Amino acid sequence: MSTHSLTKATLRAEGLPRRRAVNRLMELTAWLAAAVAVAILGVVVWSVARRGAGALDLDLLTKPPVPFDFGSTPSGLSNAFAGSLVIVGLATLMALPVGVLVAIYVNEFARPWVRTAVGLALDVLNGIPAIVIGIFVFGLFVTGHGQSGYAAAFALACLMLPLVARSTIEVLALVPGSLREASLGLGVPRWRTTLSIVLPQTVGGIVTGTVLAVARVAGETAPILFTSAIVGPQLHWDPHHALQTVPVAIFELSESPDPSDHARAWAAALVLLLFILCTSLAARRLAARSRAGIVSSR
Amino acid sequence: MEALEPPRLAVRRFRAGDLSLQTVAGAAALAAAFLVCLIAYTIVRDAKPAWSKDGLAFVTRDAWDPVKHVYGAGSFLFGTAVTSLVALALAAPLALGVALFLTELAPRRLRGPVTALVETLAAIPSVVIGLWGILVLGPILRDHVEPALHSTLGFIPLFGPPASTGSSVFTAIVVLTIMILPIVASISRELFLGVPGELKEGALALGTTRWEMVRGVMFPYARGGIAAALILGLGRAVGEAIAVTQVIGSSVGIHWNLFATGDTLASKIAASYQGAEDGAQVASLVYLALILLVFSLVMNVSAQLIVRRVARRQGIGAARA
Numbered sequence: 013m014s015t016h017s018l019t020k021a022t023l024r025a026e027g028l029p030r031r032r033a034v035n036r037l038m039e040l041t042a043w044l045a046a047a048v049a050v051a052i053l054g055v056v057v058w059s060v061a062r063r064g065a066g067a068l069d070l071d072l073l074t075k076p077p078v079p080f081d082f083g084s085t086p087s088g089l090s091n092a093f094a095g096s097l098v099i100v101g102l103a104t105l106m107a108l109p110v111g112v113l114v115a116i117y118v119n120e121f122a123r124p125w126v127r128t129a130v131g132l133a134l135d136v137l138n139g140i141p142a143i144v145i146g147i148f149v150f151g152l153f154v155t156g157h158g159q160s161g162y163a164a165a166f167a168l169a170c171l172m173l174p175l176v177a178r179s180t181i182e183v184l185a186l187v188p189g190s191l192r193e194a195s196l197g198l199g200v201p202r203w204r205t206t207l208s209i210v211l212p213q214t215v216g217g218i219v220t221g222t223v224l225a226v227a228r229v230a231g232e233t234a235p236i237l238f239t240s241a242i243v244g245p246q247l248h249w250d251p252h253h254a255l256q257t258v259p260v261a262i263f264e265l266s267e268s269p270d271p272s273d274h275a276r277a278w279a280a281a282l283v284l285l286l287f288i289l290c291t292s293l294a295a296r297r298l299a300a301r302s303r304a305g306i307v308s309s310r
Numbered sequence: 311m312e313a314l315e316p317p318r319l320a321v322r323r324f325r326a327g328d329l330s331l332q333t334v335a336g337a338a339a340l341a342a343a344f345l346v347c348l349i350a351y352t353i354v355r356d357a358k359p360a361w362s363k364d365g366l367a368f369v370t371r372d373a374w375d376p377v378k379h380v381y382g383a384g385s386f387l388f389g390t391a392v393t394s395l396v397a398l399a400l401a402a403p404l405a406l407g408v409a410l411f412l413t414e415l416a417p418r419r420l421r422g423p424v425t426a427l428v429e430t431l432a433a434i435p436s437v438v439i440g441l442w443g444i445l446v447l448g449p450i451l452r453d454h455v456e457p458a459l460h461s462t463l464g465f466i467p468l469f470g471p472p473a474s475t476g477s478s479v480f481t482a483i484v485v486l487t488i489m490i491l492p493i494v495a496s497i498s499r500e501l502f503l504g505v506p507g508e509l510k511e512g513a514l515a516l517g518t519t520r521w522e523m524v525r526g527v528m529f530p531y532a533r534g535g536i537a538a539a540l541i542l543g544l545g546r547a548v549g550e551a552i553a554v555t556q557v558i559g560s561s562v563g564i565h566w567n568l569f570a571t572g573d574t575l576a577s578k579i580a581a582s583y584q585g586a587e588d589g590a591q592v593a594s595l596v597y598l599a600l601i602l603l604v605f606s607l608v609m610n611v612s613a614q615l616i617v618r619r620v621a622r623r624q625g626i627g628a629a630r631a
Contacts, residue, residue, distance in 0.1 A: 031519050031522065032519060034519070034521055035519035035520055035521040035522070038520075038521040038524070039415055039520065039521070041407055042407040042408070042410045042411040042414075042415055043411060044407070045403070045405075045406075045407025045408045045411060046407065046408045046411040046412070046416070046424055049404065049408050049427070049428055049431065049491060049492070049495065050424060050427050050428075052431065052491075053427055053428075053431045053434075056431075056438070056439065056488075057434075059442050059446050060438060060441075060442065109338075110338045110341065110342070113334060113335045113337075113339070114339045114341075114342050116331075117332070117335035117338060117339040118339060120335075121332050121336065122339070126339075129343065130339045130343060132614065133342055133343040133345075133346050134342060135610060135614060136346050136607060136610055136611070137342070137345065137346055137349075139545055139606050139607075139609070139610035140346075140349065140549075140603065140606050140607075141545075141548070141549025141550070141576060141603075141606055142549070142551065143549065143551035143552075143576050143579050143580055143599070144349070144353070144549070144599045144602050144603050144606070145349070147356075147579065147595070147596055147599040148348075148349045148352050148353055151352045151353065151356040151596065152348075152352050155356075170345065170349075173342060173345070174342075177342065201327050202325070202327075202328045202331075203325070203327035203328045203331035203332075206331060207331070227433065228433070231434075231435025231436070231437060231438065232435070233435070233436065233437045233551075233552040233580075234436075234551040234552050234576075234580055237580055238583055241583060241584075242584065259437045259552075262437045262438065262441055263437050263440070263552060263556070266437075266440065266441045266444055266556055267444075267556065274445060278441070281437075281438045281441050284435060284438065285434065285435075288433055288434070288435065289430065289433065292430075296426075
């Protein structure tokens with residue numbers, strides 16, 4: 013009896029109830045923070061889905077925009093979807109081979125200090141704000157030559173390069189050294205070992221990294237503003253001239269005072285969001301599977 | 311992890327294939343490094359006209375007048391500092407809370423889905439967040455939140471009279487908070503996962519509450535990493551152009567009223583994309599980009615240095631233990 017009350021008294025002296033209360037409060041705060049984060053996502057996605065679904069129809073994807081439209085002609089954003097396809101496709105063609113080669117060099121050939129240096133360069137590149145990349149490409153290609161789809165694709169490729177290279181370096185590092193040793197031991201030259209033994213192991217990872225990079229740059233507006241944004245409403249596929257893109261179209265429509273423009277902006281945002289969410293989800297699925305494959309083969 | 315080292319051949323024979331692959335891959339790596347230098351060179355070159363006209367005075371001058379050809383970064387620097395620092399101050403506790411929830415509190419069934427949802431938030435393009443900010447968030451803040459804050463806390467200059475359009479520095483802050491929250495949260499989550507279980511269990515066994523364990527063991531252990539995560543979040547906020555342009559309302563001038571319009575370095579550049587033809591104005595815009603570039607370099611390198619120093623210190627600690 014007396015020991016019991018003694019313990020209780022000691023505990024109270026140490027302030028246990030207060031400490032427990034603080035703990036409770038902090039746990040509650042962390043729960044709330046997570047709830048807030050999930051709620052923000054829910055509110056944004058729901059806003060886009062609700063407003064976008066109403067305005068989303070086939071015309072949006074197939075008809076070019078009609079200037080000074082008063083609702084009589086069906087008006088869409090087909091030029092923006094075409095332009096985004098062309099520009100993101102070209103950017104992938106530029107960034108993917110270079111990124112994979114950089115990763116091969118870093119992982120298979122480079123000395124440690126070169127590896128660190130290239131890694132630092134990739135990190136720095138990744139940290140440069142997208143708008144600064146846009147200004148850079150503006151100064152490099154656009155001044156004197158005018159805007160073009162190629163310039164915008166190059167700007168997006170600058171953003172994709174560190175992403176593709178990083179993810180490829182990661183999967184290359186997962187390939188067991190014993191595989192290389194076995195191949196080299198059989199007398200296969202190093203370049204063939206790299207290209208036909210090591211690289212095929214990492215295809216899944218490279219595809220994942222590339223798809224994630226595509227999902228990331230497909231929504232980028234800032235690098236395109238200065239490289240391929242001053243366009244007419246016509247639908248065309250030629251990257252020698254400036255092409256309209258989905259993010260720039262959303263940006264311009266969002267600043268317009270006309271509610272019908274807002275409706276098209278929401279619809280385009282819904283399409284963009286669906287594309288990004290589906291591709292990143294698929295990429296993550298693929299990543300989990302291919303990583304499991306490499307590790308289990310070890 | 312020794313197996314990851316590429317094996318060195320005892321006898322190196324000359325092989326044309328090896329040499330060419332090494333050359334091509336090496337050229338690609340060199341090109342990546344060269345690209346960073348080219349970016350810096352091009353931006354410095356194009357900012358030169360504005361630099362030679364104004365020098366460092368440009369950085370602090372609070373003016374942007376294309377008619378009189380007077381340009382300065384002062385008010386945009388101020389806007390960038392206010393928006394990104396306040397956004398970071400709002401996002402940091404939220405992000406740490408989310409990370410603690412995901413590593414310590416969440417039931418196993420919630421852990422995966424909530425982690426995926428937080429990463430999804432990071433994947434939403436800034437132009438979509440900006441669209442939502444200008445058409446949904448802005449009007450709500452203007453009609454409900456800002457008047458309430460102004461009438462109760464109006465004696466503080468930060469909470470001045472709201473702008474009529476719904477565009478305001480405050481809207482930009484909320485948008486930036488949303489954008490950096492998932493970044494800081496997912497890095498912090500990884501840091502917390504890396505805290506050794508023995509340390510946490512040791513603290514709990516000594517009779518600490520969970521929060522005391524977090525404060526006494528996890529925060530100190532992950533301190534350097536958290537600092538790096540915050541710097542990266544700040545870098546993201548400073549460099550964000552589109553979403554801020556959409557909601558901040560574009561105006562020149564240094565003022566403390568969060569509910570009035572403003573501008574940041576990045577949003578000023580983005581907002582000027584259509585009218586940028588006059589040489590002096592373009593050079594001044596590139597000068598703004600140069601300031602952003604220097605910021606991003608400083609923040610990136612310092613985050614890297616912190617991460618490296620922490621890794622080294624923890625490596626030594628682990629070797630001792």
